[in-house]
Amino acid sequence: MMKTSPLWLRFVVVTYILLLVGVPLGFDYQRMFAHGWSGLVAAFGDPMMRSAMWLTVRVVVMTVPLNTVVGVGVALWIVRHPSWRSRLVDRIIDVPLAISPIIIGLMLELAYASNGWFGRPEAALGLHIIFSFPGIVLASVFVSLPLVSRQLIPLLRELGDHQEQTAASLGAGPVRIFLSITLRSLLWATAYGVSLTTARVLGEYGAVLIVSGNIAGLTQTLTLNIGSNFENYDAFHGFVGAGVLATTSIVILLVLGIARHRERKRHEHLA
DSSP states (O other), rough: OOOOOOOOHHHHHHHHIIIIIIIIHHHHHHHTTTHHHHHHHHHHOOHHHHHHHHHHHHHHHHHHHHHEEEEEHHHHHHHHSSSHHHHHHHHHHHHHHOOOOHHHHHHHHHHHSSSSTTTTHHHHHHHHOOTHHHHHHHHHHHHHHEEEEEEEEHHHHOOOOOHHHHHHTTOOOHHHHIIIIHHHHHHHHHHHHHHHHHHHHHOOOOHHHHHHHHTTTTTTHHHHHHHHHHTOOOHHHHHHHHHHHHHHHHHHHHHHHHHHHHHHHHHHHOO
């Protein structure tokens, strides 16, 4: 029989979450709608904000699929093919979580700037990574690299490979096994990792600030645009941008939660 938590414990948890998340979020929305819908529409019409939002969307579209594919591949390699190489990768992949984003940005600038380690080869190929869109994508990939694989590795270890071996013994090929068994087992963990990656990329500031140059209208993402607005005493536009990012992340998590709840209910009904 499942025991319910004491009332005082639930009160403490709810109060803590409200103070930590709810109050700041409510304050942001209150300031976001301070000038009514007309002010909000005018803020969205600002060319710098629109440029920042479009750039952020492009970065997400490039970064999330790439880290999803890499995350799934790395997780499968680490769990299914244990060796000293996979164990080394398992340690290295956590580096972005242990290093400050500012330091990550400085590392990338030292490596890929025109006077960096790879600057001359880049120039010879006509490439410009730092202070451009590729640099922003590179920084976003770096900071969000472990989020998908870290959701999949524990699940893969728990599931094992018995179903895959059974399918192989019945004549199924590697592609069919991956699509019909492995990928289906990892669907919700992958979706959760994708949502975390999306939220991380949307909210990244430090690393992107270093590698982008923060050029308004060119390399300024929405988070950088928010910071610039506050620095220029334009708090209203800053709160609007923050509200957009917060709302996007909340919607992603809500959709994921609702879809997962319905899928669980469907399985319970079939059972």
